[in-house]
Amino acid sequence: MIATQDTQTRQRTADELYALFEEFSSKNPFPKEPAGLYHAVRHIMSIPGKRLRPILCMAAAEMFGADARKAVEAAAAVELYHNSTLVHDDIMDAASLRRGIPTVHEVYGTNAAINAGDVMIIKTYELLARLACPVSVKAIQIFSKAAVEIIEGQTMDLDFETRTDVTEAEYLKMIEYKTSVLLAASLQMGASIAHANERDAEAVYAFGKNLGISFQIKDDLLDAFGDGTKTGKKVGGDIVQNKRTLLYLRALSKADPSQRDELKRLETVAGEQEKIEGTLAIFNSLDIKNEVEKTASEYYENAIEHLQKIEIAEERKQVLYNLAERIFTREF
């Protein structure tokens, strides 16, 4: 379908999709009672967010010729589910803050937080069931596969904390599951709603998956080498927490025995300054920043290639190309 000036086929911008999501949310508020339950749900849902997954979902639908309004329930569903994982993950990580705001379990207690996450999962499926058959079932299948993988990825991430032998392949699989498959599924659901063919729906899934992985790797890079202002997080947070990031794993594999010993010694050092400076020194001597930046770019280029091979007019892909670039460069 060729884009024309006809408003029927003009694709919405990311900002317009954001507005559509917000409009749907305000027209579909959560119940009031029981208060303890739904206050907790509103607490997490009202943290200002980019709403990336719903925007991607609706953008994919429009790329394939459907009006975004046909995908707004699915968009709301993926955002609701994403937030439910944040509520449960924050319990598991014993996090007291999220984006500077107290976590749900801190404010309402762990029991309310478990219940809030659970009811959000159920309501995710209630939203998906509002789509027409057979698209609803297809969307539920796509979504459920991703949701299982997210939980498996979270399990892997928790397991890794107590292991010293995590491989790069395992790490990449974990971040694929934990952080990328929902982006990918959001896009694939949008495509499905627009009746895209199977091959194209899988291509847009692969676009999202690779984009998500590239973004997570860039996140790891920014944590160690960023200036703190873009992410709002302290530099070296991952190093302080002994997190097995791609940087750390790449350094371990490239290091000579004395550097490996030093990296492990630094894990036990109490002083944050020494820990961060020492680890970064080894990263720099092993050229980790450049290498891992290259890996991030490879995933990004893979993402773009998947989008390129979809056989529709290139101008229809502009919204997603633009979003991909803004996500990768953290302008979004």
Next chain:
Amino acid sequence: MIATQDTQTRQRTADELYALFEEFSSKNPFPKEPAGLYHAVRHIMSIPGKRLRPILCMAAAEMFGADARKAVEAAAAVELYHNSTLVHDDIMDAASLRRGIPTVHEVYGTNAAINAGDVMIIKTYELLARLACPVSVKAIQIFSKAAVEIIEGQTMDLDFETRTDVTEAEYLKMIEYKTSVLLAASLQMGASIAHANERDAEAVYAFGKNLGISFQIKDDLLDAFGDGTKTGKKVGGDIVQNKRTLLYLRALSKADPSQRDELKRLETVAGEQEKIEGTLAIFNSLDIKNEVEKTASEYYENAIEHLQKIEIAEERKQVLYNLAERIFTREF
């Protein structure tokens, strides 16, 4: 449809439905990896259980003329979801044992238990999505309404622990939500799969709901007045835990001021023996056992009435009539 000797329309017994459920479970095992996640899932699913909800689901399907095999995914779904609520509830109640077996969070940790419950919810919906459209969407809607209510009921139950002004109406709503709606929904889903009409599907729902409430009230009675052998639980456990059961609420409403003061004083008494004996003495002087038994019977009779009004041959209802009686008298 009139039941005949034709094996195509012979309805299965509860035992045969149980076997069908077990067969489906063994043919549809959970994944092996990640081990931490699925070991936890298998832990709860392998506790021997009556499998009441799946049996009711399939029995309803057969009552309305469908083969139970058409309802086995839905049956497996409701059992899986029921068990997911047990996993999360046990975390919230800080329970170390369930039926004498260590709880999932005790064995695998709270994080694995949260994840296990979550993945079980997702897989519940994957099972429901295996039904054909539009029945799958209908089943998902029926199920989801019940699932939301269960979580709301659990929220109410937790809230009640810190309140002294819980009314009988609130208590009955809480047990309806927490313990009865899933029984009801299981039946309604089975009816839906058999293409029962809306009125009959709602009648079988109401049968299940009332049956569930009557069973829970009987449970409260047994805790205080039973002999411990049938339930396997210590007599007076609810009294020791200051639980707001129907017995306690009925006693509070019937008590004179001095009895009310005594009931509240007993809540603070440390000695279990004194606490139980004192509370039972007040219950007995207020004839609570008889009154509450009457209430339980009223709900049971309501249940049977709903089943009676379904306009199909009475002999088709025998499986459910028998099950209802066995459940109510705790022979099941």
